[in-house]
Structures are given as structure tokens and as C-alpha cells.
Amino acid sequence: MSLRVAGLQVRLGGRFVVDGVDLAVAPGEVLGLVGPNGSGKTTLLRTLYRAVAPANGTVYLGQSTVGELPRRELARRLGASTQEPEHAASLTVTEVVEQGRVCHRGWLEPMRAEDDEAVEAAIRAAGLVELRDRDVRTLSGGERQRVSIARALAVRPEVLVLDEPTNHLDLRHQLGVLGLLRELAAEGLAVLLTLHDLRLAVSYCDRIAVLDRGNLIAVGSSAEVLDEQLLAEVFGVRGRMRGSTLDILGPA
Ligand SMILES: Nc1ncnc2c1ncn2[C@@H]1O[C@H](COP(=O)(O)OP(=O)(O)OP(=O)(O)O)[C@@H](O)[C@H]1O
Numbered sequence: 001m002s003l004r005v006a007g008l009q010v011r012l013g014g015r016f017v018v019d020g021v022d023l024a025v026a027p028g029e030v031l032g033l034v035g036p037n038g039s040g041k042t043t044l045l046r047t048l049y050r051a052v053a054p055a056n057g058t059v060y061l062g063q064s065t066v067g068e069l070p071r072r073e074l075a076r077r078l079g080a081s082t083q084e085p086e087h088a089a090s091l092t093v094t095e096v097v098e099q100g101r102v103c104h105r106g107w108l109e110p111m112r113a114e115d116d117e118a119v120e121a122a123i124r125a126a127g128l129v130e131l132r133d134r135d136v137r138t139l140s141g142g143e144r145q146r147v148s149i150a151r152a153l154a155v156r157p158e159v160l161v162l163d164e165p166t167n168h169l170d171l172r173h174q175l176g177v178l179g180l181l182r183e184l185a186a187e188g189l190a191v192l193l194t195l196h197d198l199r200l201a202v203s204y205c206d207r208i209a210v211l212d213r214g215n216l217i218a219v220g221s222s223a224e225v226l227d228e229q230l231l232a233e234v235f236g237v238r239g240r241m242r243g244s245t246l247d248i249l250g251p252a
Pocket residue numbers: 012013017035036037038039040041042043044
């Protein structure tokens with residue numbers, strides 16, 4: 001297993017917002033973490049790249065625990081596209097994507113051929129070629145989202161964690177990014193992402209994990225997990241799986 005979370009609890013504001021989560025993501029797999037607003041998805045992801053410390057439980061990356069890995073090694077092995085606040089500094093798109101390579105060579109070292117190659121590939125994959133010299137502060141929300149994804153791709157990690165990567169993206173770019181994640185998984189990457197659009201989760205994820213009020217209440221294929229009762233009780237919608245697609249019929 002590339003990434004494994006065992007008995008994870010996170011306490012914020014005096015309560016457990018993640019409450020006893022066990023979850024694993026294997027190389028080659030795209031795992032979609034879904035759940036209503038405030039269910040703890042972002043908080044769970046933040047524990048993976050050590051932005052928040054769990055009250056209990058352990059996050060394993062391969063044989064190591066994330067807590068004991070040197071920060072730089074963690075950054076090399078686990079790439080993250082987050083909802084953290086943006087940099088205020090004036091940087092071009094290329095310069096931001098290049099930050100994804102710092103963990104491989106250090107701030108003071110010049111870019112090497114392999115760094116340039118990873119940055120170029122990430123810029124192309126995220127559809128940013130025409131925007132590469134723009135100041136990131138002048139970009140639209142969707143364009144900035146793609147820069148954040150490109151920076152994580154440039155790391156070339158073994159595990160990729162993305163918090164709502166389709167947020168702000170138009171439909172074409174949503175499908176483009178999710179299709180790209182599938183291609184990367186086919187090359188052996190382990191991908192964990194949060195998504196609000198259950199239909200996209202059904203189409204693009206190998207397995208779906210459902211978080212509800214900090215509890216992981218179901219993990220499995222979409223057909224196993226997204227039954228009418230769960231859709232009504234957790235998401236408040238009437239819906240059902242029909243073959244390999246999800247029909248949402250309305251509010252529950
Ligand atoms: N620093 C904090 N102090 C207190 N409560 C917090 C803090 N950060 C998050 N929370 C609470 O923890 C809960 C989980 O938040 P989180 O952002 O993880 O949810 P989410 O599932 O990602 O939600 P969304 O779908 O709205 O992005 C929410 O109720 C939120 O208000």
C-alpha cells in the first residue's frame with residue numbers, strides 16, 4: 001500500500017472533526033473521498049501532508065509513518081494540490097510550478113534537466129502552455145486551480161492528494177484533469193482526491209470513500225457504496241445507480 005490511514009482522529013475547536021478513519025490507497029488506484037460540506041474531507045487530507053496533527057492514529061506512506069519522515073522526503077513522495085491560501089508574491093505560472101521541484105534539489109540549487117522536463121510536462125498536462133508567463137495573481141479561479149495541480153504533478157510523487165481539483169474548472173477542464181489522473185494512476189501513481197460531484201466520482205474513481213460527520217461510513221465501488229438509502233441519508237438527494245452511471249432525481 002502506498003498510503004494508509006489507521007485509526008485517525010483529528011480534534012478541532014473542541015470536537016473530533018475526523019473520528020476514527022481507516023483508509024488505504026494503492027498504487028494504480030484513484031480513490032474518491034466524498035461527503036457533505038463540513039464532513040471532514042479537507043481536514044483528513046491536511047493530516048496526510050502534515051498541515052494538521054492528528055489527536056490519534058497514524059498515517060503511513062509505504063513502510064514509514066508520515067510523522068517521522070523528514071519534511072523534504074515527505075514532499076518528494078506525496079504531492080498535494082490544496083485549498084490553502086495562495087501566495088501573495090508576484091510569480092509567473094512557470095515559477096510556481098517549478099516550486100514542485102524544490103523538494104528534489106533544494107532552494108539554492110539550479111534547476112537540472114530532469115527538473116525542467118518535469119515542469120514542462122506538468123505545464124502541458126495542465127493545459128497551461130499559453131499562460132506560463134502570466135503572473136499567477138492575474139489568473140482566474142479555474143486557471144489558478146490548474147496551476148496548483150501542475151505544481152503537484154511536477155513533484156512526480158508516488159502519491160498524489162488533491163482537494164477538490166475540479167473546483168472552479170469548466171466542464172472540459174474537469175474531464176481533462178480527471179482523465180489525466182486516470183492516466184497517471186495507470187502508470188502506477190496512487191491518487192486520493194475529494195470531489196463534490198458524485199457523478200464524476202462514479203465515472204473516474206476506482207473506489208469511493210464516504211465521510212459523514214467525521215466518520216468513514218462506506219468504502220467500495222460506486223455500485224457497492226452509493227445506494228438509495230446512503231444518498232438520501234448522507235447527501236439528502238434521491239438517486240440511484242443505473243449500470244455504471246448515477247442518476248440524481250432530486251432532493252430527498
Ligand atoms: N480550525 C478549525 N477550528 C474549528 N473547527 C474547524 C477548524 N477547521 C475546520 N473545522 C470544522 O471541521 C469540520 C470539517 O471541516 P472540513 O473543512 O474538513 O470539511 P469538508 O468536508 O472539507 O467540507 P467542505 O465540503 O465544505 O469543503 C467543519 O465543521 C469545520 O467547520
